[in-house]
Amino acid sequence: MAGVADIVFVDGWIFSAPQDAPVRADVAVADGRIMAVGAAEDIAALVGENTDVVPLTGRLLLPGFQDAHIHPVAGGIELLQCDLTGAKDAEDCLRLIADYARAHPHAEWIMGAGWSMEFFAGGTPTRDLLDAVIPGRPVALMNRDHHGMWVNSRALGLAGVTAETPDPIDGRIERTQGGEPSGTLHEGAMDLVGRFAPSATGDLADRGLLRAQEYLHSFGVTSWQDALLGSGLGMEDSTMTYLDAVARGELTMRTVAAIWWERGRGLEQLPEIIDRRARIRDADPSGHFRASAVKIMVDGVPENFTAAMSQPYRDAHGDVTENLGLSFIDPEDLKVCVTALDAAGFQVHFHALGDRAVSESLDAIEAAREANGDLGNRHHLAHLQVVGMRDIPRFAELGTIANMQMLWAAHARQLDELNVPFLAPELVERYYPFGDLARARAQLCAGSDWPVSSPDPIAAIHVGVNRISEGSVERPLGEQQQLSLAAAVTAYTWGSAVVNRQEHETGKIAVGYLADLAVLDRNFFDLPAEDIHLTSVLRTYSAGSLVYRRGDESPDVFTGHQ
Structure with a gap:
């Protein structure tokens, strides 16, 4: 090792894929990248007069969280x-x-x-x-x-x-x-x-992006995949909002965007999507903001009986109806669209809550692989409220990534009052089968779907491990679907980096990787599982730049220059 570090993190724990548990190590950062990870005496040789030495004193250093499904x-x-x-x-x-x-x-x-x-x-x-x-x-x-x-x-x-x-x-x-x-x-x-309401564009959108970035950095998030770039679900197209932020040098969040697939149209929109990808690439050749994915909404949600299910919904009296939910795109048309998008080099980001929607999405990916071979486009299915048993192994077989919203995998009023009574009991037994997917060796990633729910990765990880929300006295929602803490953290860091094709640059604490880092106020691997939610983020770094410091951080927590 040679040179002088800009930042050195000392006397703490680090966790990084593919570890199963944290290890004691010091970390040195120079020019926005990790220059060394090792023993204290080795890292000490990299400390210079202007090195910012951050004493972790037993706290945990993680790769920055990456939100793989967010608005x-x-x-x-x-x-x-x-x-x-x-x-x-x-x-x-x-x-x-x-x-x-x-x-x-x-x-x-x-x-x-x-x-x-x-x-x-x-x-x-x-x-x-x-x-x-x-x-x-x-x-x-x-x-x-x-x-x-x-x-x-x-x-x-x-x-x-x-x-x-x-x-x-x-x-x-x-x-x-x-x-x-x-x-x-x-x-x-x-x-x-x-369509009659005022447009959420221009200055309002600019301020919204920067407010969101500030808010997400406070939770240790350093990258995201925007799950809807375009006009849909009441959202306005934010392409220029991002590009303007890039031009001003204000976008600190590494961003992949999933271009909205208009479900009322077909393949005639593909040339427009290809053109949008190219225009964004030309406007930001650094790739800090990329539009390499396409978002397809396959079904709706169970609360309004539009999630596509294999078995009919029940009515308020528990009687079986004829309603199986909605497939927003005909399954055969979906195969054609996904095959064309795959051939054009796009990752497809599916919204799929019901088990029929999951099957239709996997069938479309299978059709694309049969037509095109395995192009490595890393298609992923988000939400996965109900997944049929026969589809669990298909994720690994098809190289399809399971995009988990772990925060939802717990009993709550909305779930218990507006979901459970209206679904067949055998479907309820398979809610959010993240444990089954992990055991079947599916690649896992994680996201929040904010503003649908909180963007706090630690709150989501707590539920992924416990299947109970913080402070809840409810029974777990399927204890057999619990994840280990290491698996949940890996999904929210390395797993989402894989989805965003950033796994050679981010998602790990390793030499040469970007210093996208989160400092936690404690090592939550040492806590009882039910106390994971007590953890919070003290600092967030993007490429070695401090982008968040917790407001109540006392002066003696980190001593600064040494």
């Missing part, structure tokens, strides 16, 4: 709008909405998100509730999973949505017994109102 610009914008994620019930939602409206008297529309379906009967709030607090201005509020929108009468009137308005092919209008729109719009029906 950052939308999430950042929502932090700047009417944010309902902290609401505890319907009354709390209405209070927050009224407070926001009073604080923004000149806002043409009241926009925001974050209400939970379990706050309202049937998961469908009515326009009358909103009319009582904001009668004069249009209101459009996405729910927490972003598959439904709560609107008032003014918004419906401006959009011309009436009893005569038909349901779109990919959505549903909730209605009163008389057929009038009641105030909740599902899936594609959200666009009926959304």
